[in-house]
Amino acid sequence: MYEWHKECPQDIKKSLESFFNSKDFLDRPNVFYKGVVPAIYCIEDSSKKWVALIAFTGLEETHRMVCEKLKFTFTPLHAARSTTFSQVNPAPRLPLPAAYNKFIKDIIKANKAQKSQERLIQWKATLDCATNMVLDAPGVRAAPTTGTSPAAATAAAAVVDLTGTDDEESGQNTPASATTTTGSTTITASLQDGGMWFISVDIESHEYNHDRILEIGWSIWDSGVHKFMDKHYAISDYRHLKNGKFVADRRDRFMFGETVWENLQGSIAAFQQDLEKAARRNENGQFVLIAHDMTSDMKYLSQMGVTFPEGMIQFDTLEMNAARVGDSNCKMGLGKLLDEVDIENYCLHNAGNDAHYTLELFLWLTRNNGLQRA
Missing domain, CATH: 3.30.420.10 (Ribonuclease H-like superfamily/Ribonuclease H)
Structure with a gap:
C-alpha cells in the first residue's frame, strides 16, 4: 500500500483532506454505503479513503471530482492500469496496491508540474517588468x-x-x-x-x-x-x-x-x-x-x-x-x-x-x- 504519510507532500495531503470533508464529497450517498465496505467518512486513514472512493465511483468519476475541487489536470493513465481502474463493479473492488500507488504519484507529479509552470509564467512576467523599469x-x-x-x-x-x-x-x-x-x-x-x-x-x-x-x-x-x-x-x-x-x-x-x-x-x-x-x-x-x-x-x-x-x-x-x-x-x-x-x-x-x-x-x-x- 502507498505510504501516504511518508511520501505525500504536505500541501497535497491538506488539499485532499479538505476534499474529503467538503460538501461536494459528503453529498454523494453512493460513496458512503455500498456492499460491505464501511462508510468512507468513518475511515480515518487517507489512503484507505482513496481506495474506497476509487472502488465505489471508478477512476473517471474520481478524476472529475478531484479536478473540480483541486483544479488539477491529469493525463490519461497508462493502459496497463486501465483494467484495474476503469471498471465500475456493482460490488466493491479494491484497486491493486501498485496501481493505487501509481495513481497517487500521478496526482503529486501533476501538481508539481502545474506549480512549476505557474512559477515560470510569474517569473517571466517579473523579468519583463524589470526590463521595462530599467529601460523606462x-x-x-x-x-x-x-x-x-x-x-x-x-x-x-x-x-x-x-x-x-x-x-x-x-x-x-x-x-x-x-x-x-x-x-x-x-x-x-x-x-x-x-x-x-x-x-x-x-x-x-x-x-x-x-x-x-x-x-x-x-x-x-x-x-x-x-x-x-x-x-x-x-x-x-x-x-x-x-x-x-x-x-x-x-x-x-x-x-x-x-x-x-x-x-x-x-x-x-x-x-x-x-x-x-x-x-x-x-x-x-x-x-x-x-x-x-x-x-x-x-x-x-x-x-x-x-x-x-x-x-x-x-x-x-x-x-x-x-x-x-x-x-x-x-x-x-x-x-x-x-x-x-x-x-x-x-x-x-x-x-x-x-x-x-x-x-x-x-x-x-x-x-x-x-x-x-x-
Missing part, C-alpha cells in the same frame, strides 16, 4: 548596442566619474555633474535629473550561527547618471568571528571602496537611510530592491528591524535567470551564474562585492531580455 527609468539614455554584448553595454554605461555630497538635513543630493562616453555617444547628467535608484543588497552571516551577521553590503545604480555607488559595512560586534571552513572569509577584500567597521545597529541605520533616500527621489516613491535568492536576505533584514518604504519593488535575480533559461528548477549560485553570462567577478562572499555583482547581473538580465524581445 527616469534619465536613462540609450547606449549603442551594435556589436556590443549586454554585459559590455552595462559596464560601459556604468563608467562614470561622479563627485557630490549629501545634504543630510534635506535628504537631497547636492547637484554634481557626470560625464561618460559609450561608443560615439557622450552622456552628461546631473543628480538633479531625479534618476531612479536600483539597490542590490547582500548579507554574510557566520557559517556556524546564521543569527550572527558579519557583513552588510549594498550597491546603488542611479538611472540618471549611470553610476554605481557601493557600500560595505563589517559588523564590529562580531569582529572576533570568522568564516573559512564552509564559506570564504573575505571581509577585508572589498573591491569597490572602503569597508566601514560599525556595530549592527549603526550599519542597519546606514542602509535604512539609503532606502529612504531612494524613496524620496521621485514623486511616487518608487525604487527597486534586488538580491540573489532574495528570501534569505529579506528574512535577515526583517529580523534586524529594517522597514521598507511603500514604493519599494523587489526583484530576485535567481528567479529572473530561471525565467531566462525557461526552467523553474534552475537555482544557480551567484558565482556560477556570473561566469556563465561572462561578467568578470572577484572575491565573492564579500557582502559589498556580491551586492555589486548582483546589480551588474540584474542589469545584464534586463538588457539581454530587452534585446531578445526586440
